[in-house]
Amino acid sequence: MKTKRNLIIFIVVVLLCGWLGVLVDRVISEQPKGDTLGMGIWLVLPLLTTIMLRTFAGDGWRDVGLLPNLKDNLKWYVFSLFVYPVVTSIVLLISYVFGWMDFSNFNINTVVSVFVGGLLPQFVKNFFEESVWRGYLTSKLSRLKVNDFWLYLIVGGVWGAWHIPYFLVFLSESDIIDVLPVNRWLFTLVGIVTMICWTVMYTEIYLMTKSIWPLVLMHMTEDALVNPLILDGYIKIAQGKEFLVSPTAGIITTLLYLMVGLMLRMKRKRLEERSVPTATSTAIVEN
Template sequence: MTATTATPARTRRPASRRGVLVYAVGVLTLSTAGGLVMASSPDPATSAGALLFVLSPLLLAVGLRTVGREGWADAGLRLGRERGWYAVALLLFPVLFAVPIVLGALTGDVRVPPGAGQRFLTLFATGLVARIAFAAFEELGWRGYLEPRLAALGVPALRRHLTVGALWAVWHVPYIVALGDEYTELPLAAQLPLFTVAVLAMAVIWGVVRDRTGSVWPSVLGHGMANAVAFPLLAADVVVIDSPLVHAARPEGLVVLPLLVLTAALVYRRWGRSVPSVLSGA
């Protein structure tokens, strides 16, 4: 029998604290730079700074996985297991956002003008692809890179999800500040703490979904669907909201936020404590 020598397959480098640190510092640096460019632009939402901001999680993840040779084995690019979570991801925020609108309509704080349904469907349909694309730019960083890198370092699940959520929330700050009144009617002193709690809750939900499925795509679809539904519902010609702090279809709205936190607690308690296997691209 003639012996043969197989060429060893290239494997990804093991997780390192340095890679996580580079990722964290990098996304915050790029988001700050994007926010500064946005603040100096006549139209911040469509400026080059806004594009740099939204691309930053993806740019850092791709850079570390390719230039840093960390590889893509744990990026979660396959459809994964437990695929019922895809339905949960797609339905979660449409259901949550319907609650304040319905309650507001019953109390008279929300009014729906004639033809609002058609305008909502038009805005939803025309924005859906872009919203999912922007969600992918984020999620391929947060749940595609940072979650599995922290998991490989042995960070426990809840602490990992909250760490990702804390960075995710801080990353948003330059964008929110640059948009100002375009983003929220609330003072930043109220907006930022409420928004941070909402982001932490979402990070727990999407982190558990990432653990259960081994795939990044449910969080991409869920994140994209949330934005695709929220933006039309925030348009003045779709619904008129007298108390936006309470009844707005936003994660930080005072009707949605407790429901979101409760959902995160239930999801983690029921499904987050035991995970089928270590995060992977299964």
């Protein structure tokens, strides 16, 4: 009962905090573009809420996932570092073969330099973000034995809905057009669907490792690599092909990540099935 109550409090705060930030920015109009107090409220309040719930509302700190749990999980750390670069490379290769992208501004040395330079700030940023979405929301829902697909839908839906004020207000029009040539409302819908699909992959890695650190690394590589490709103009997608091969929200891209997530789920289920007979056999021997 306590967990359900705290989850409701958390979700309500998450859904409202961005709009509180929008209201603050309307009152305080003179602020740096793209770095406003309202955006700060939107970014920080979910984390502060989890800290308050863990400290004062009985949630505790044991299930945050702060231990790296490296034993038997090293492969998932490697996987987390490379899944976004590999899928992005596949999408770029498909686009190159079919002439769906212009690579005239693409310079591998520059891209690698930008990627490496972005790793540390993205690592810090995504430690706080993954402490919220996986370390709190996913952790608490999994303890309630929520069905896998409901787990994906709830976590991905809340994660996506948290972004609604960002998509509708905070994000610049030019950045939206660079990713997909659509209006803000359609971009918001696509963004939420994309995050629900991505959530399968994030959830499965968390359930297998019981640690947020692989997710921090995975989210870090996504933000440091994928976003600059589009926003910094290293690639230009042919008109009409954005919905197919956008490295952030294209249909092909999103389906590839969804397939990866569902394959991870199959792997986890097989591992769980193997562990049950082992546990049973141990009990028989002890008796």
